[in-house]
Amino acid sequence: MAATLLDALAAALLVMGAAFALLGSWALAKLGTFLKRVHGPTKATTLGLALVLMGSVLWFGTRGEVSLHEVLITAFLFVTVPVSSQLLAKAAFKEDPGSRPPPPPV
Amino acid sequence: MMVAAVLPWVSAAFVVALLLNLYRLLRGPRLADRILALDTLYVNAIGLLVLAGVAQSNALYFEAALVIALLGFAGTVALAKYALRGDLVE
Numbered sequence: 001m002a003a004t005l006l007d008a009l010a011a012a013l014l015v016m017g018a019a020f021a022l023l024g025s026w027a028l029a030k031l032g033t034f035l036k037r038v039h040g041p042t043k044a045t046t047l048g049l050a051l052v053l054m055g056s057v058l059w060f061g062t063r064g065e066v067s068l069h070e071v072l073i074t075a076f077l078f079v080t081v082p083v084s085s086q087l088l089a090k091a092a093f094k095e096d097p098g099s100r101p102p103p104p105p106v
Numbered sequence: 107m108m109v110a111a112v113l114p115w116v117s118a119a120f121v122v123a124l125l126l127n128l129y130r131l132l133r134g135p136r137l138a139d140r141i142l143a144l145d146t147l148y149v150n151a152i153g154l155l156v157l158a159g160v161a162q163s164n165a166l167y168f169e170a171a172l173v174i175a176l177l178g179f180a181g182t183v184a185l186a187k188y189a190l191r192g193d194l195v196e
Contacts (some may be wrong), residue, residue: 011108014157018119020152025123028130032193034138037130041146045123052116056156059109059158060165069168073152073175080179084145084186091189092138 006062013055020048034092035099042085050074113161120154142187148178 027040053070060067063067127150131143152171157165188194 008108011112014109014160015112017153018116021150022119022123022126023148025126025150028143029126034136034142037139038142040151041142045146045149048193049149052153052156055109056160059160060163063163065165067165067168068154069172073156073168073172075153076172076175076179077149080175081149084179084182085142087183087186087190088138088142088145091141091186092136094190095136095138101109 003062006058010055010058010062013051013058017048017051017053017106019056020044020051022048024048033099034087034096035101038085038092042081046077046081049077109160113157117154117157117161120157124154125148125195137189139188141182141189144185147176147180148181152178164178 002044021044024040024043024045027044028037031037053074057067057070112156124147127147131140131147134140147163155167155171155174159165159171184194
């Protein structure tokens with residue numbers, strides 16, 4: 001019974017994660033400017049991958065195995081994706097200085 | 107075995123995501139867009155590898171996913187530095 005419940009929860013996490021990952025990539029393909037496009041992969045895809053990895057943890061849990069690689073990958077992604085996206089935004093401003101938004105009012 | 111039932115659909119979603127990234131990688135139009143597309147490509151590849159590990163119930167795939175995460179981040183930072191400075195080693 002508990003294994004069935006865990007299995008259903010893992011399946012739900014996998015489906016939600018795939019939906020978020022697909023949404024992020026769709027945003028990358030569809031949106032108009034770089035600053036709009038950078039939102040999809042950095043937020044939606046990271047969340048989707050974290051959900052898929054947690055689903056994998058649960059699925060290995062239903063088989064009585066403990067697998068913590070996924071937690072490591074998730075933590076690593078959560079640390080590195082903001083760094084790389086910030087560097088990419090700086091690179092985009094260097095390529096096209098006109099795309100830099102005006103500073104916020106004080 | 108609900109996981110086994112949803113696994114083909116979940117994998118198909120990741121494959122479509124990879125194709126969308128490939129479209130942005132080829133289309134551009136700027137260098138930063140292509141680097142971002144490569145970055146998303148490796149993140150989605152990690153997802154597909156994890157799904158392969160689940161499908162074959164083999165935890166060895168997660169080592170490969172971890173290596174891709176490490177090298178992908180290093181590659182993205184190197185490419186972004188190149189776009190930023192026009193040079194890698196100053």
